[in-house]
Amino acid sequence: MNVLANRQTIVVGIDGSQQALGAALWAAAVADRMHAPLLLVNATADEYYYHYGIQAAIAYPNYADELRKAGQEMLDKASAAVAEQFPSVELAAKVYNGNPDHVIVDLSGRARLTVVGAHSRQALDALLGSTTLRVANHARGPVVVWRGDPEAALPESGTVLVGVDGEEMGEQALDYGFEVASLLNARLVALHAWSDDEEQASARLSESLAGRSEKYPDVEVDEIVQDGNPGTALLQWGKDAQLIVVGSRVRNRILANLLGSTSQNLLNRATVPILICHPLHR
Incomplete structure (x- = not known):
């Protein structure tokens, strides 16, 4: 088969x-x-x-x-x-x-x-x-x-942290994040790091979440809007997560922000699994 x-x-x-x-x-x-x-x-x-x-x-x-x-x-x-x-x-x-x-x-x-x-x-x-x-x-x-x-590889208590940016791959990251959070009976944390206007950032995050909570009523959601670099924010909030979920474009921007600095990139520094949502193609 x-x-x-x-x-x-x-x-x-x-x-x-x-x-x-x-x-x-x-x-x-x-x-x-x-x-x-x-x-x-x-x-x-x-x-x-x-x-x-x-x-x-x-x-x-x-x-x-x-x-x-x-x-x-x-x-x-x-x-x-x-x-x-x-x-x-x-x-x-x-x-x-x-x-x-x-x-x-x-x-x-x-x-x-x-x-x-x-x-x-x-x-x-x-x-x-x-x-x-x-x-x-x-x-x-x-x-x-x-x-x-x-020795403790199985999914355990902890949130599913999703990086949200309002772009297409960030939207796909939310889809995967909700699905996995539902499967693992985990709380979902939707994180949007902003550098322009906090009110607009909050509106973008709420818009991205619209409809998904209805599809996954079993998933409790925390919305986090934070000023600053998205890579730094994900590392900060990821300490309490069992999984970090990002879109591939979000990941590329994070790498661009961290490469060349004294900090290691997200993949190297995170202590939990990371789900990178590439578009589906063969």
Whole structure:
């Protein structure tokens, strides 16, 4: 069965790290509530062969097989952990041949949600070269960059914080935010950071929320209008959140504000998972 056929599947990148395992358990909890299939993915890039060609194939004839075997072992471990805690989730796992970020970005174009684990908080220049940031930047649909304690990976108490700017992708972030808050039985905090007129900012936020509270009557909403930089505001309010939700254009503006400064960007500094709402395309 093609679990990616109807864009209902949640895809998780697995690389053997504890953060990837935490991401898988978090995604499984969400999949359980969404009644969505879960696909765990490992990608093996035969870079040694790619760079050294026939000499590598002669010197290490079993290299590719060993990579695939190691990838399958990572998937087996993650699958066992997921199945133990979420036996009702429809679960599949597959080793793909290719560059990990290319594989995951490609799969994101057919997924309902893509989840990748963020490794230890690192310098900004190192993060920019990571698979996590490349997937976060180029995913073809919504992507969660998961960070947290792998021993307590499941969604727990805490708000769902949504960055609102009145633009199209910010509106999509609100849609995802309400859906996830409803699934997780969480309070939603809608945050709009302004730099012009507070009254107009409040009106924009109220306009953005109109209709969604009626669609999700179970979700309690707090409206926050704050003067200042949106990235700083999200980091401030995100300390008490279990998930931060932003539109991709909001994210790009935040990165533009923080890059080049002594501060690290939102993806590197936040201590909770971040959902980035890219437009859907294949």
